[in-house]
Amino acid sequence: MTPADPAYLDLDTWHRRSAFDFFRGFDIPSFNLCTRMDVAPLKQAVQDLGVGSLSLAYHFIAIRLANEIAPFRYRLEGDRVRVHAAVHGSTTVLREDESFGFATLEHQRDFAAFCAQGSGAIANGRLRDAPFAPAEHGTATVHMTTLPWVHFSSYSNARQWGPHESIPKIAFGRIDADGQRLWMPLSVEVHHALMDGLHVGRFFEGFEAALQSPQALLQPTLNC
Numbered sequence: 001m002t003p004a005d006p007a008y009l010d011l012d013t014w015h016r017r018s019a020f021d022f023f024r025g026f027d028i029p030s031f032n033l034c035t036r037m038d039v040a041p042l043k044q045a046v047q048d049l050g051v052g053s054l055s056l057a058y059h060f061i062a063i064r065l066a067n068e069i070a071p072f073r074y075r076l077e078g079d080r081v082r083v084h085a086a087v088h089g090s091t092t093v094l095r096e097d098e099s100f101g102f103a104t105l106e107h108q109r110d111f112a113a114f115c116a117q118g119s120g121a122i123a124n125g126r127l128r129d130a131p132f133a134p135a136e137h138g139t140a141t142v143h144m145t146t147l148p149w150v151h152f153s154s155y156s157n158a159r160q161w162g163p164h165e166s167i168p169k170i171a172f173g174r175i176d177a178d179g180q181r182l183w184m185p186l187s188v189e190v191h192h193a194l195m196d197g198l199h200v201g202r203f204f205e206g207f208e209a210a211l212q213s214p215q216a217l218l219q220p221t222l223n224c
Contacts, residue, residue, distance in 0.1 A: 009074065009081040016196075024076070024193035032189040033200050034154055037211055039175060040182040045214035052115035055172075057218065058184070059144065060114050062170050063089045063107050064217075065206045066142045071195035072203070075139040076166040081194065084140040091144040093125035101125040104136045105144075111218045143169040151176050155187035166191040 011017055023029045042061075043054045052060075066072040066087055073084045089105035103125035108114040124130055143157075151174040159165060173185030186207065188200050210217050 007083060008077075009083055011081065014081075019196070020081070020193045022193075023191075026192070029192050030159075030189055031192050031197075032155060032157075032187060033197065033204075034152065034185060034187045035204055036153075036183045036185050037207060038181045039184045039211060040180060042211050042214045043182060045218055048215075049218055051112050051218070052119075055146065056115050056118050057111075057214070058172060059089055059091060059105055059118070060111055061207055061210045061217065062144065063087070063105060063142065064109075065203050065210075066168065066170075067107055068206065069199055069202055071199045072142065072168055072190070073140075074166070074194040076191070076193070077139075082139065087140050087142050088137045089144050090136070090141045091122075092146070093122050095126050095128060097128065099128075101127070101130045102133060139167055141167055143167055144171070145169075146172045148174050150174055150185075151183075152185045152187070155185075155189075157189055166194055 011020070014020065039054065039058060042057050046052055046054050046057050066089075070083070073087050075082045075084065086107050088107050091103050091105060093101045093103045095101060103118070103121035105114070105118045105121060108117070152171075155171050155173075157169045157171075168191075169187075169189040171185075171187040171189075173187075175182050175184045177183075186204070188203055190200060
């Protein structure tokens with residue numbers, strides 16, 4: 001018997017096979033959930049550490065969670081489901097002329113290294129002659145964007161629908177102050193053939209937990 005390829009799910013034994021077959025035939029198989037997060041503790045932690053920025057910090061958390069929650073690394077490839085060993089962020093970058101480019105944020109466990117790589121990628125993405133390339137890692141990517149002008153409560157993405165469009169999309173919104181709290185909208189859009197609300201809920205729970213103890217997430221990595 002030929003062993004299963006570890007790069008692909010064994011659909012014959014996958015407990016979600018019925019849901020996979022059901023949802024992948026939908027005209028619009030994605031779903032989007034929005035919430036808001038209090039990023040005040042994260043902002044303070046970044047200021048105390050003197051490393052990176054609030055924006056890089058919440059991107060770091062999102063990319064880390066997308067790697068820790070396995071279905072966020074699943075991608076459709078024909079009739080198979082690819083399991084990437086790691087996924088990286090591809091985020092939009094606003095340029096001075098109000099056009100935009102992209103920056104690849106590499107998945108790293110070390111926050112300081114993540115900030116160093118990410119800052120350089122963002123600077124390159126702001127160049128007018130930078131290639132308009134949203135995904136250096138192909139489907140081993142999570143699409144990300146920030147709308148600092150809008151405190152949204154719902155969100156939808158532009159899509160070119162195809163049979164294998166299954167890359168998760170994450171959006172961050174304008175941060176509004178409410179007393180000591182700093183509320184940031186957070187949107188997650190995923191393919192329902194590959195995951196359910198349970199998995200997006202785990203993403204939100206993980207994000208909230210990271211915001212409650214940001215030093216525990218960021219500080220140890222500075223000494224790696």
